[in-house]
Amino acid sequence: MSSHTSSGKGDRDASANQVIIGIDFGTTFSGVAYTYSNKIDRMEIITSWDSDLHSNSDEEKAPTAISYGPQNELVWGYAIPSEKEQLKWFKLLLLDSEDLPDDIRDSNKLKEARLYLEKHNKTAEEAISVFLRHLWNHSIQRITETIGRNMMNYSSFHVVMTLPAIWPSYAQNRMREAARAAGILGKRIAGETQLTFVSEPEAAALATLEEMEDRFDVKAGDTFVVADCGGGTSDLISYQCTSTNPLIIKECVKGTGGLCGAVFVDEAFSELLKSKFPKKKWEAMEAISRYRLLHDEWETGIKQQFDMNRASRGWSINMPWECMTAKERRGSAASTPKLEITGKEVKGVFDPIIEKITNLIDGQIIAVKKKTGANPKVYVVMVGGFGRCRYLFQMVKDNFGDDIEILQSRGAAPWTAICRGAVIHAATMQGLGKLSVQIRTRIARASYGVCLRPVWDASKHLWSDKEWDDISQLHRAKNQMFWLLREGDDTSAKEPIIETVVHHYDTSETTVTKLCSVKWETAIVVPSLPLYTNPLGKIYHKLNYEYHMTCAGESVDFAIYHNGKRQGSKNVSIDYSTD
Known part of the structure; x- marks a missing residue:
């Protein structure tokens, strides 16, 4: 891609002057990756978020959340103060109500999201587009700071957005309109912005399977079940290896998925916590106290610490100040009333959702073996935010034994797999860069x-x-x-x-x-x-x-x-x- 134009200015050919941007608009967190001038091996992740707490600014993803003020002013992501009421889960409201399972449609989180929208006289589409606009503007600012205004102005844009594999086809059109309303498809000097879509599990697979290329134990005929366990959905996709050098794969069976992501574990814990309080005390609790209980004690504490080794232990949580009696407030710190949560109760929070995920994985493995007519070696690769959960990994491994390899990367890699894979998807479509994984065939989702x-x-x-x-x-x-x-x-x-x-x-x-x-x-x-x-x-x-x-x-x-x-x-x- 190094040929020169006839302008005499030394410009590379037009396809090289391109910025590829992958957007993972998630139920709970959203991330953006990008590359430019075909430098697929130098992909970067957007960080430096505006944040109410300095420690959050360099996270690889930002919360999918917005908050409207009294004059319709808006803050989003990490910039929302913890005590401020905010809108979450609104990605799921892009779907028609009848396309949501009964337990999800009637969940407290979705009820809260609908009430918030009604209170501020907004639609789900408006909330999605305004969030995407802020995510997009922040990303463009950061990319411009990295590669320069000249490169940005005179490079074409190829934007790839990801969608859950289980979503109906109309959701893609709604996301396209939301992207348009967010300004993602706005006019530019370099010409029209190209917008394409890829399923979340395929994007995750592209980002993770390249790590399998140099493994001596991967052979032609082996299969990979990529389980993308995110905030709202868990999506699965299966590939069979047809060549190892380079790694060439083909989609083996039609992917599956379900609304069984981390948010449903979070909601189950919230219900458990609520059951520990007398009704009047729970209702008297201030929003900031409720947030701190769920964030500090659960999100960054119990949820990350829990695994099979800790299933027999318990946790003590201090009762919030406003829920104590006057006598309790006058007591010493040692006498502060506490809520006791057992390991068995925490296990009961995780297990229903994990059971749904293991059933999905089992279904993919059965379908793969039926399709191939053999007993191939199977690798299950866990990715996504919830895919990093230690207890989920242990339960999946325990469920399938030693016959199937369960793989789980650490750090940010599983969390950013989807936005990185979206960039790789665009590069694959155009044949750009040195790509480690090539997908030759896919399975049609519809006629x-x-x-x-x-x-x-x-x-x-x-x-x-x-x-x-x-x-x-x-x-x-x-x-x-x-x-x-x-x-x-x-x-x-x-x-x-x-x-x-x-x-x-x-x-x-x-x-x-x-x-x-x-x-x-x-x-x-x-x-x-x-x-x-x-x-x-x-x-x-x-x-x-x-x-x-x-x-x-x-x-x-x-x-x-x-x-x-x-x-x-x-x-x-x-x-x-x-x-």
Whole structure:
């Protein structure tokens, strides 16, 4: 990618002047990774967050939280003071209520989120877009400080956003609109920003499987089940190794997932804590005290410390000041009332969610063995924020024994895997940099097709679909679905699926046309199209164009090609509605 343009300014070719930005918009925490000028091996993570507490500023991810003030002013992430009411969990509100399980739909956290939005007269889409705007602006500021204003202004942007694999297809369109409202797709000197999507588990897999390349015990035929255990969802994806040098993999079976992330463990602990208090004392507790109990005692204490070795011990938590009687307040520090929480109770908080995760892993392993018809060596790779949990690792390992390797990295790597993988995904799509892992085939998540009107064939079509076409003077079959791809099929990660389409124009037709669920709005100069004559001697124009469909994980890219030229995204828009 080092060829020079003819400008004489020494500029590298346009694809090298590019900033790739991966956005992991999570239920509880969000992260951003980036690279520029094709330096995939020099990827960086956004930090230096505005923070109410200095110790949080260099964390690799920021809380997915916002807080509105009385004049509609807004603070977000770490900058929200701990005592201030804030909106969390709002990512899940992007889904229609009927697409959430009953226990999630009715959870206290989602009820609190809905009430907060109602109180401030905001919609979930508005909250998501305003959070993304602040996350984006902060990231752009930090990237500019690193690579310089000139590089930023004259480099194209390729943004990759991640989505849970289990989300319905309409969520992608809603996220695209939220990104647009957040200014991510705003006009730039360097041209239009490209926005694509990838599933969270695939992004996590790309970021973690490269570490497997140099392992002597990894052989062709081995399989990897990547379990991305995050805040809201746990998503799984499975790959089979087809080559070790370089590491080439193919998606083995359709991925699975569920709403069984860390937030549900947090909510279960909150309910346990609430049960320890008399009702009046819990209701009397100030918001800051409740926050400190959940953050200091649970989030940074019990939750991180708990494992199988500590399941037999207990924890003592001091009763908040406002929940004590006057006599208790006058007592010594040693006599301060305490709440006792047993290891058995903490185990009961974790286990229901961990059981759901182990069931998902078990289902993937069974499906892999059924698909391959063999008993391959299986590695289960734990990633995501909750994927770092020691107790989760121990329980998964205990559940599957020594026959399956359970791998869990330490530090920030599992936590940042998704945003890093999003960047690698974009580079893979463009063939940039030296990539350690190549995904050759994927499994289709749904069936995709286009509605055509082919020449009627008695051996293929129903008589009821037969209709006469005055222009071509032929019988055609109406409303025929041509399936480009069916659910469960193997798809190439690089080669587009192409279907050629012919549209006939009467010489009196208008010059703007709407094609199926893909809308192409552009000026067609009908008189300039090729002329044909039907059997009655009537002259008509013929427009030839192609549908190109490229599958990249959860993202399906549709494009229309006319005269060998791809029509830009300003001209092509996709309707992902499921009506």
